[in-house]
Amino acid sequence: MTNLYFQVFIGCYLHKGVKIIVFCHPKRRKVKALYNSSNDDQPISGAGHILVEVGGYGITIVWYNLEEKSVKGIRAFQFNGTDSKEYPAQIQQVLNVSGLEHLHVKLLFNNKESLIVPVEYHKTEVDVRMMSLFFGNEDGVTYSGKVQGDNQTDIVFRVGAPVAHYFESRFQGVQFQHATQFQIAACNEGLSCSVYPNYIKVLLVQNNILHLVQYFDYQTPTDVAYHLLNICDIYSLNRETISLYISGMVDHESNLYKECSRYFLNIQPEPSRLSMPESMDSSAHHYFSQLTAAIL
Structure with missing residues (x-):
């Protein structure tokens, strides 16, 4: 007897002019809920801004009001499995029900494949080779940014290609930044x-x-x-x-x-x-x- 695997349509996005359709196996690729500051999954009100952090652990979403300097809601999820090719579908599950419309989005990555590089020694043309030397020749997209409040220090980081392409299409024009850029500045x-x-x-x-x-x-x-x-x-x-x-x-x-x-x-x-x-x-x-x- 043939085994039938039914997949759930999650969404689609464009990458380099090509429509990528995202499906999710209903049993194998659901994210695990780690934390929810509210008692339900209703949209968070009174925020205006949203912070999305993605790391090897999963994804965290923080709704906040910048003028009030207050957090309105937090939800965190853990990825199911270690295959980064499956992550876009899992991320899409989370973002589809997060009420992102009309919110200012800040995107952070907190993945291990990152290096601190003094500006005077940082040559962007060798970033890809440098990341391959330290972390292996994995399929990924390399980015860089400055440490907050420090013009002399850069953070170079690599994001798995499936996840990078997903966010480049989902949040067009949003800057890719690494959490370390901000943690260093605020470190005790x-x-x-x-x-x-x-x-x-x-x-x-x-x-x-x-x-x-x-x-x-x-x-x-x-x-x-x-x-x-x-x-x-x-x-x-x-x-x-x-x-x-x-x-x-x-x-x-x-x-x-x-x-x-x-x-x-x-x-x-x-x-x-x-x-x-x-x-x-x-x-x-x-x-x-x-x-x-x-x-x-």
């Missing part, structure tokens, strides 16, 4: 650790000088503690006195937070730079505090 003195479902991102600032921006994969809370302790050893940091700021969907009572607390005495949630939705408990404000740096 000490260690800052953003936690995602399958990796962490660590920044180290000492005496107002950036020493490290690095992604680390993890499977257990012990892995996270190991990476942070290893950084302390490499940079001769005193883990009992250095400040460790945690952002991401990590509760104080989680095993990951408790594991880090065993070694770091000065651990605290990274504060948000914007007011969060009233429906969001104050103990969860650090879940997305790392993104607020890109809004102000």
Whole structure:
């Protein structure tokens, strides 16, 4: 008997004049909901602006009011699978119900394939070769941008081709930027650790000088503690006195937070730079505090 696979039409977009039709297998390619600041999937009101962050973990959408410096709603989703060719269909699922019409869109990428390059040594004509040297010859599109408030430092990053082509067509004219461009500018003195479902991102600032921006994969809370302790050893940091700021969907009572607390005495949630939705408990404000740096 022949197996029949029914696909759901998700949408379509244009790429270089060619209409790309996006289908999604109803069982295999649905994104996993990670967080929703509201109790339903209704459009968020009172925003005017929207921040879309896409990374190896999935996609996060933040509705915000720039004049009020307030976040009106947040929804986060995790990709299903690791094949980037499937991601456009999953992203389309999310954006189709997000009420983006008439909103100013800011687009961020937070993928691992990124490098910090001093402007004096940055030659855009070698960006593709440089990314291939560091991260392999993957099929991707390379972009670059300056660190916010720093004309001497660039971020070069690569986005998987299917995802890049999708967003170039969906948000024509919107600048592609990397989250690191804004996180560096707003980074606190000490260690800052953003936690995602399958990796962490660590920044180290000492005496107002950036020493490290690095992604680390993890499977257990012990892995996270190991990476942070290893950084302390490499940079001769005193883990009992250095400040460790945690952002991401990590509760104080989680095993990951408790594991880090065993070694770091000065651990605290990274504060948000914007007011969060009233429906969001104050103990969860650090879940997305790392993104607020890109809004102000």
